[in-house]
Amino acid sequence: MSVKNSVAGWLDDRLALPTIREVASHKTVPMHRYMVFYYLGGMTLFFFLIQVCTGIMLMLYYHPSANEAFESVEFIMTTVPFGWLIRSIHSWSANLMVFFAFVHMCSVFFLKSYRPPREITWISGVVLLLLLMGFGFSGYLLPWNQLSFFATKVGTDIPGVIPGVGPWMLRFLRGGDRVSSATLSRFYGWHVAILPAITFVFLVIHLALVQMKGMSVPVKAEAESKQRRPFKFFPDFALRDLSGWILALGVLAALAALFPWELGEKADPFAPAYANIRPEWYFIFMFQTLKLVPGGEILGIEYEAIPIVLFGVAGLFLILIPFLDRGAARTGRSPAWSIGGAIAIAAMVILTCFGYSTLVPLYVVMATAVLLLIFAFITRGRKEER
Amino acid sequence: MSNPAQDTGHDSGRGGGSLSRRNLINWFLGTTFGALILSILYPVIRFITPPRVPEASTNQVDAGQTDDPELLQKGFKIIRFGAEPVILLKAAENDYRAFSATCTHLACIVTYEKARTRIYCNCHGGVYDMTGRNVAGPPPRPLAPFKVNLVAKGPGVSSIVVSKA
Numbered sequence: 001m002s003v004k005n006s007v008a009g010w011l012d013d014r015l016a017l018p019t020i021r022e023v024a025s026h027k028t029v030p031m032h033r034y035m036v037f038y039y040l041g042g043m044t045l046f047f048f049l050i051q052v053c054t055g056i057m058l059m060l061y062y063h064p065s066a067n068e069a070f071e072s073v074e075f076i077m078t079t080v081p082f083g084w085l086i087r088s089i090h091s092w093s094a095n096l097m098v099f100f101a102f103v104h105m106c107s108v109f110f111l112k113s114y115r116p117p118r119e120i121t122w123i124s125g126v127v128l129l130l131l132l133m134g135f136g137f138s139g140y141l142l143p144w145n146q147l148s149f150f151a152t153k154v155g156t157d158i159p160g161v162i163p164g165v166g167p168w169m170l171r172f173l174r175g176g177d178r179v180s181s182a183t184l185s186r187f188y189g190w191h192v193a194i195l196p197a198i199t200f201v202f203l204v205i206h207l208a209l210v211q212m213k214g215m216s217v218p219v220k221a222e223a224e225s226k227q228r229r230p231f232k233f234f235p236d237f238a239l240r241d242l243s244g245w246i247l248a249l250g251v252l253a254a255l256a257a258l259f260p261w262e263l264g265e266k267a268d269p270f271a272p273a274y275a276n277i278r279p280e281w282y283f284i285f286m287f288q289t290l291k292l293v294p295g296g297e298i299l300g301i302e303y304e305a306i307p308i309v310l311f312g313v314a315g316l317f318l319i320l321i322p323f324l325d326r327g328a329a330r331t332g333r334s335p336a337w338s339i340g341g342a343i344a345i346a347a348m349v350i351l352t353c354f355g356y357s358t359l360v361p362l363y364v365v366m367a368t369a370v371l372l373l374i375f376a377f378i379t380r381g382r383k384e385e386r
Numbered sequence: 387m388s389n390p391a392q393d394t395g396h397d398s399g400r401g402g403g404s405l406s407r408r409n410l411i412n413w414f415l416g417t418t419f420g421a422l423i424l425s426i427l428y429p430v431i432r433f434i435t436p437p438r439v440p441e442a443s444t445n446q447v448d449a450g451q452t453d454d455p456e457l458l459q460k461g462f463k464i465i466r467f468g469a470e471p472v473i474l475l476k477a478a479e480n481d482y483r484a485f486s487a488t489c490t491h492l493a494c495i496v497t498y499e500k501a502r503t504r505i506y507c508n509c510h511g512g513v514y515d516m517t518g519r520n521v522a523g524p525p526p527r528p529l530a531p532f533k534v535n536l537v538a539k540g541p542g543v544s545s546i547v548v549s550k551a
Binding site: 172297 | 434435436439464465466469471473487490491492493494495496497507508509510511512520523524525526527
């Protein structure tokens with residue numbers, strides 16, 4: 001017996017590798033014309049892994065205090081070898097991760113993949129999306145520049161207007177009455193410890209459920225997927241996933257190298273907010289809504305609290321969709337929900353266009369649709385009958 | 387949990403009292419566990435709620451002189467009133483005004499638009515007039531006013547003192 005075999009045998013006995021190999025060899029992916037959407041979750045996961053790796057690297061040089069944070073990021077950008085690249089990748093990958101999570105959620109929504117028995121998969125997915133937005137919001141403050149300072153001031157003032165728990169929430173988030181070094185310490189804690197821990201739990205649940213329940217087949221593709229031979233996950237689908245990841249890494253490296261993320265000016269709590277200040281693109285639709293609501297109050301509640309509470313209700317609604325959409329649960333079809341979702345997305349895109357005073361967000365959505373069509377064509381596979 | 391019907395049968399075989407004894411023990415275990423959770427949660431919640439740190443109260447600050455180049459050029463400057471930002475405006479010759487610079491909408495710091503003689507918030511487009519009144523956009527309340535006094539320093543130069551209204 002060779003050394004390699006004996007080591008393999010020793011490990012097999014202790015790690016139950018044959019069982020794992022056996023289970024993995026049976027994992028398949030249904031083949032049909034919508035299968036391009038099966039890559040989106042994996043793509044989001046890829047960017048998340050990039051975030052974990054680059055985030056840990058940035059931690060080696062970052063100082064979470066109001067006096068040093070900006071300078072330490074400046075040090076990373078200018079002095080640490082490849083520091084500019086690592087930070088740019090972290091920023092770009094964060095945006096791409098949120099983007100792919102959105103697209104992934106949209107595909108799951110329109111294909112009704114949240115119908116039984118995948119309700120909890122949907123819920124854990126929405127929670128993960130909200131967690132990613134939390135990562136985005138908390139990470140935004142860490143460079144301690146003007147933009148991040150005001151974004152945090154506004155962002156933490158928002159829960160403050162909620163009647164009742166608002167004032168406590170505001171102080172809890174800020175670590176005091178004002179956005180200060182204490183806020184930075186808190187946000188750093190959220191960004192590198194609390195959110196990663198919670199995300200890990202939900203990610204495990206989400207991925208475990210995907211394994212246990214298998215990939216959802218859209219009702220419209222059921223006949224097709226029954227006729228076609230399913231794809232083996234190992235190695236066929238995994239290799240395709242990997243090709244996508246390599247492509248994504250290339251795009252990410254190009255973006256980070258060609259458009260390094262700006263650092264801006266150091267935060268000054270005594271300087272006016274500069275013109276055209278705005279948050280990250282995925283918060284723009286809410287930001288624009290806040291701009292449109294006039295000042296005033298009704299029954300002792302300020303008008304600005306109304307959209308804020310409504311956004312909270314919308315988030316809850318999003319989580320509960322699998323239980324509310326009875327049509328999808330019974331027949332897999334619910335055109336009214338699809339139309340509602342399309343209107344909501346259109347509203348978000350329009351508000352984002354207004355927020356930026358440009359049509360670029362619309363072009364991005366159109367380009368994404370075209371790219372998905374192209375990839376749907378590339379990944380359609382040979383039509384092998386069972 | 388085991389089947390309650392079975393439990394009752396088992397208990398009645400031994401004599402009536404043990405069901406309520408079990409309930410009593412369950413109640414004690416439950417409250418002990420509840421108290422344990424509470425005794426952990428209470429300090430945790432208190433810990434994560436930031437303590438109120440007393441700030442030195444500021445009643446007036448010296449905001450520089452009337453020949454401050456920043457003030458002359460831009461028509462305003464943001465001054466530190468303790469930990470609070472205050473906007474000092476030069477509305478006209480010898481007409482200085484001061485307001486809290488924290489927008490009443492979502493707490494951004496406002497700026498002064500000299501060309502349009504208005505106070506403006508770049509974050510969500512809140513507009514205040516020269517008396518600090520909210521006149522357009524989302525702000526729900528006017529900016530809190532501060533008192534401005536000029537103390538003559540020399541020919542044509544005064545020092546500006548901003549104090550609580």
